[in-house]
Amino acid sequence: MTVDQIIFLVIAAGTLIAAFRVVTTGNLIHAAFWLIAALFGVAAIFAILHASFLAVVQVVVYIGAISMLFIFAVMLTRKDMRDQGPQLNRNWGFGAFLAALAFAGLVFLVHGWSGVAKTASAFPSDFDAVGALGNALVSPDAYVLPFEVASVLLVAALIGAVYVAYNRK
Amino acid sequence: MDFISTHFLSLILFFPALAAVFMLFLPGGENKLFRWFALGASLIPFLLSVSIWFQFKSSAPGFQFQEQYEWYEALGSTLHLGVDGLSLTMVLLTTLLTPLAILASFNITEKVKAYMMLFLFLETGMLGVFMSLDLLVFFVFWEVGLIPMYFLINQWGSANRNYASMKFLIYTMGGSLGLLLAIQLLGVLFGTYDLVALTQHWTSLQPDSTLLGMSVSQVKAIAFWAFAIAFAIKVPIWPFHTWLPDAHTEAPTAGSMILAGVLLKLGAYGFLRLILPLYPVEARYFAGALALLATAAIVFGALSSFAQTDFKRLVAYSSVNHMGFVVLGIAAAGLASGTPDATIALNGAILQMFNHGLSAAGMFFLVGVIYERTHTRNLEEYGGLFTLVPVYGGILIFTSMSSLGLPGLNGFISEFLVVRGSWPLLTAYTVVSMLGLFFTGAYILKALKKVLHGPLNERWAHGEHKLTEINAREILVMAPLMLLMLWIGVYPAWILDVINKAVMMLF
Amino acid sequence: MSTETIIWLIPLPPALAFFLIVLFTNRNKALSHTIAIGAALLSWLGSMIVFARALGVERLGERPFTSSINWLATGDTWFKIGVLVDPLTALTLFFVAWTVLMIFIYSVGYHNFGQPEGDHDHKGLPPHGATVEEHGSKHVVPSVEPMYSRFFAFIGLFAFGMFTLVVSDNLLTLFVGWEIMGLCSYLLIGFWYGKKSARDAAVKAFMTTRIGDVFMLLGIAYLYSVTGALSFREIFTETTLHTLQIIPSGVLGFSTAGLIGLLLFIGTVGKSAQFPLHVWLPDAMEGPTPVSAMIHAATMVSAGVYTVIRMFPLLSLDTQTMSVIAFIGAFTALFAATIALAQNDIKRVLAYSTISQLGFMIAALGIGAYIAAVFHLITHAFFKALLFLGSGSVIHGMEHGVFHTGKHEVDPQDMFNMGGLKNKMPITFWTFLIGGFALSGFPIVTAGFWSKDEILADAFAHNLPVFLTLAVAAFLTAFYTMRQITLTFLGEPRTEEARHAHETPWTMTIPLIILSVFAIGFGWIGIPEHFPLLGGLVPNWLHEFVGGTLAEHPEAVEFSWTPLLTSLVVALGGLGLGYLFYRNVNSPAEDKLQLGFLKNKYYVDEIYNAVFVKPAIWFADKVVYQIMDKGFIDGILHLFGPGTQGIGDGIRNYFDLPFINRFLGDGSANVTYFSGEKLRVIQTGRIQQYLMLALILFLAIGAILYFFVFSV
C-alpha cells in the first residue's frame, strides 16, 4: 500500500461519510454543511487525479456558490422544517434497497470490466493540462460549441430562476 | 359565328347547365326573373337544335356535328359528342319539352330559383345521354339526369312524394349498377369507351376466345343483361314498371312531363344505341322474352290504367302501355335486324318514342292544369266539366285521342308501324298486344267520361271552387304539342325520313 | 283544275270548317253553320264534278283517277298515300255528298236555329224549350241547342272522315277516315253528355267498334307485311292476289287472303254493326235525335260495307271467308229484323232495320253478289237517311206538342204516343211513307225494291239457305215498317201531344223532299235487263258502271221468277199484314209481339255485360292492378326494403353490436379503463416514487440487456 493509496482511502472514506451524513442528517443546515465537506473531499480526489483545474472549480463553484445557494434556500424555507417529523419518507427502506442494488450493479460492472486494472500513465513532460483545457473550450475545432451552449444554458437558468422565484406581489 | 357553328352540340348540351350556374348568382326572391330567365335559357338550346335539325344531312352515314375533347385520359375516355338521326330526334324532343315544362311550372311559387336550376341541370343531363358517344360520359349524364329529378319529386311533389322519390331513385340506381359494371367491363377489355371504336372491337371478337376466364358468349350474355335491366327499368318494361306510377303521380306537373316525355326515352334510347348494335346475337336470342315482356307491358299497362281512379295515375300507367309498343318494336328489330320488317318496326318504335313524348307530356300537363284548380285527382270527384271549361275539354279530348292512337294524329302512325313491323316476326305477341290497344281506348274513354262528361259536379260550378278556364299561358304550353301531334299525324314524312335513314344506316 | 286535284280537295273543306269553328267562330252560331254548310257544299260540288267527269270516262274501272304522294318512310321505300276514284268511289262519293249536305242543312232546323235561348238549358243536355210572350200570352217554344256551333264542328269533322275514307286509294288512309268517324260518332253520341245513357252509349259505341278496328288494324298489318303494299291498285293485281290465295295462313285452314279478309271483315262487323258487335248501334240513338243517329246509321255504317266491297277481290279468294260473311250477314238480317218488331222507340226501330239491311248487303257480298250489294248500299243510304230525317222530323213535331202541353215526362219518341200525324205533318208523312216503302221493297216504284230484288235474285242463284233467310227478313222488314208507319201517322192521335204536333221548318223538310226523290228514282239505274216489261227500257247502267271496277266483269244472273215473286209477296204481304195488325192497336199492351226476349234484344247486352265487361273490369282492377302490380310486384319490391333492413338489422344486432361495439369498441375501452383504474394508483403524483419505478425499470432493462443481449 503506497502513500497515494492511503491518502486516497482516507479522503474517500471522509467524503463518503460526509455524503452519508448529507442524506441522513435531520437538520438541513447540517446537511448542507456536510455537503460542503463532501464536495471538499471530491475536490481532493480531483487533485489526486491531477485535475487541478477541476479541483479549483469544484471549490469555487460548488462550495462557493452552490452550497451557499443551498444554505440560503434552507434558511428561506426553514419555517416549519425545523427538526420535527421524520426526514425520510415511508419508502426510504425501498429507496435504500434500490440504491444498494444500483451500487451492487455498478460494482459488478466495474468488476467485470477488463480496463479496470489500468494504471495511470505518466504525464508528458511539457503537457499543460489547464492550458489544453482552456484551448479545447474555446477552440473552434474542439468544444467551443458545447461550451457556448452551456453558457446559454446558464443564462437561461438564471433568467428562469429569477422568473420562477420572483415574488409578484 | 364560327364558334357556334363548330360547337353546336356542346353549346346545346352545356348552355342550360351554365345558365343554371349563372342563376345561382342572381339575387334571391325575384321569382319572375327566375322564371323568365329559365325559359329563355331553355329556349336557346331549342333554337339551336332546330337549327341543327335543318343542317342535318340525313343521308350522310355516321355521326354528325362531332366534337371530341380530352376528358379522362388515363381511362381512355373522351368527351365525344355527336348525333345521328336517332339521337337528333330525341335531342329535339328534349329541347322542345324543357321550355314547355318550364313554362308549365310558372305557377310554382316555392323555391323557384332552385326549381328552375334543377330543371336546367336536368336538361343537360338528358341531352348528354342522347349526345354522348363515349360510354363513360354516357353513364355520367345518365346519373346526372337522375338527381335533379329526385329533388324535383322530393321537394315539389305531392303527398306521397318521399316514398315515390325514394322508390324512383333506388330503382333506377339499382339498374345503373349493372350498367356501370358492364361499361367498366367494356372499358377494361378494350381500353376505350368510345362507342364507335367499341362497336368495331366488340362485334369482331371471336366467339370461341376467352375473356377474363369466361367464354366470349358468356361475357356478352352477362353484359347484355346488365345493360338490358338498366334500360328496362328506365323504359320501364313490365315487371320493372311499378316505380313509374308512383313517381309520375307524385312529381310536380312539369316533372311528370319531363319524366314521361324524356326520361323514359333514355331507356329505350339505350336499347337502340347500345344493346342492338353491341349485342345483335343476344338480342336475337332474347327477342322472344323481350317481346313477351313488351306484350305484358302493353296489356297489363292498359288494364292497370283502366283500373285507376286517380287521373294522374291513369295517365302514368298509360305510359307503361305506350312504351310497351316501343319495346315491341325493339324486340322485333332485335329478332331480325336489317330486314325491311325490322326497319319498319324500328321506325315505329322511334317515332313512338317521340310521339309518346308529345302526348304523355301533354296529358300530364292537362292533368296538372285540372289538379291545380280542383286540388283533387280523383276521377270520381270530377264530372261534367266540359260545360265549365270547353276549351280545356277540347284540348283534353285532342290530346287523349293522340294518346289513344287515333288515326290522323301522331300516335297512330307509330303504333301502326310497330304493329306492321312486328306482325310477321312476332305474330302471336302482336295479336295479344292488340288486346292492350283495345283497352287503351277503354281507359282513355273512361277518363274522358269521368272528367268531362258525366253529371256536373256542382261543386266546381259556383262559389270558391268555381273552375276557371285554361289560361293563355297553359294554352301556349299545349299549342306546340298539339300542332306537332297533328302535323306528324297528317304528314309524318318530315321526321320519319330522318329516323328511317338513321335506322337504315345503323342496322 | 284537274280531276285529281279536286279529289284531293274534296275532304278538306269540312276539316277546315271543323278547325275554323272550334278555334274561332264557336261563339257565333250563324257563322258556324254557314261555314259548315259552305264546306259541305264545296265538298258536294267537288264530288259532283268528279262524279260527272267519272261518268265521262270510258271504262273507268281500268283507268281510274289516281294520284299519290310519299307519306311514310319504310326502309328503302316509301309508303305512299293517295286518292283513287273508280266507279265504286264515284258512286259512293255521289251519295255521301248528297246525304252529308242534306244532314248539314237539316241540322240547322233540327237544332232550332233562330229560336230563343232556353230558360234552363245546360250545355250537355237537350234543350228544354224557352218561354216567350206573344200577343200577351206566354207559351213555350223550342229553344236553340246550347252547343249549336260545336255540333257543326263535329259533323264537319265527321264529313272529313267519310270523304277521306271514300277517296282513299289505300287501306291505311281508309282506316284513318274510319277512325276519325269513330271519334266523331263517339263525340256525337255523347253530345248530350249530361245524360248518363248518352255517355254510356258513346263509350259503348267507341269500344265496340274498336274491337273491330283492332282486328282490322291487324288485318292491315298482315296484308301490308305479306304484299308490301296497302294500295288497292297494287294489291288487286293478279299475281299478288294469286300469292295471297295460295299461301296458307296456318290458322284453321284459311288461306292468307282468307285470314286477312276475315280480319278486315271483323272491322266491318264492328263498324257496320253486324252480329255479334251490333249492340252499339241501337244505343247510338242517344245522340241528338236524329241527326247524329242518322250519321251513324245511314252514312258511317255504310263505310263498313264500302270497305268490304272495296276488298271484295281479296275476300272472294277464300270460300271459307265468304261463307262466314254470308252467314253473318244473313243471320244479322234476320236477327235484327225480329228485334225491330218489338221496339216502340221510333228511332230504335230504324236502328235495327239498319242493322238488318246492312246484313242484307253483307250477305249479298258473302254470296258474291257484289253489284247488288253496291246497289243496295246506295239505295239504302238514301232511303234510310230519308227515314231517319223523317223520324227526326216526327220527333221534332212531337216535341212541339210536348212544349205545348208542358208534360215533359211524355216520350216524344215512343210510337204509342203518336198516331194520326199524317194530317199534322203532311210533308213528313209522305216522305216517310216513300222511305218506308223503299225500305220494304214496295214493287217497281221504289229504289229499295230493285236493289233488294237483285240481292234475292243473286241469293237464289247462288245460295238457297241465304235466300230463304233473307226472304223471311225482307218480310219482317215490310211488316215492322208498316207497323211503324201505322202507329205513327195513321189512325187517331193517341195523346194530347200528338194532337198538337206541328210540321217542321223548311230547313228540315227540303232535305226530306230531295232525299225522297232519290229514294224513288235511284232504283231505275239498275233495272235488270231481263226484267219483264221494264227490262231494257232503261239500260242497266249500274251494272255496267260498277262492274268495271273489278278485273273480270261479273255476269248478271239469269232472270228467274221465283225471287221476283218472292220479293213481291214478302213486300206486299208484309206491308199489308202490318197495316192490318196495327190498324187498331193503341197501346203496347195490345201489341202481341211485345215479347220479352225481343223487347230485350235477346239479352245480348246483358250477356256481354256479364261475360265480358264486368270480368274485364274486375280483372283490370283486382287482378292486374291490385294483385299483380300492387300486391305481387310492389310486394316483392317492398320486400327489398324490409329485406335490406333485415340484413342491416342482422348485421347490426349480431355483428356490429356484439362484436364491433361491445367486443372491439367497448372492449378496448373497458380494458383501457380497467387497467387505468388499476394502474392509476401508481400515479401518486410523488416524484420519488416515479423515480423509483423508473429506476427499477432501468435496472431491469439494464440487467436484461447485459445478461441476455450483450452477453451473446
Next chain:
Amino acid sequence: MVPLSWYLIFSAALFSIGLFGVLSRRNLIAILLGIELMLNSVNVNLAAFWRYGDVTNITGQVFAVIVFAVAAAEVSVGLALVISVYRKRNTVIADEIDMLKF
C-alpha cells in the same frame, strides 16, 4: 498508485448515496442535495477516466466543466422552484406536492 477501480467504486458509492438521498428524503432541498452528490460522483468518474486514459485528450475534463455548468443551472432553477412552491403551498415536502396525482 491508486488503481482505477478504486475511483470507480468510490464514485459508485457516492452515486448510490446520492441516489438514496434522492429517493428517500422528504425535503425538496435535501433531494437536490442528493442530486449534487450524484453529479459529483459523475465528475469523479470523468476525471478518473481522463487520468487513466490518454491524458492529452482533454475531453473528460471538458465534460466535467460542462457538468459543473449544468449543475449550477440545475441548482439555481431547482431552488427557485422550491422557493416558489414554498411560497404558494407553504411546504417543501415532496410527498405533499402531488398535484399530478390521479
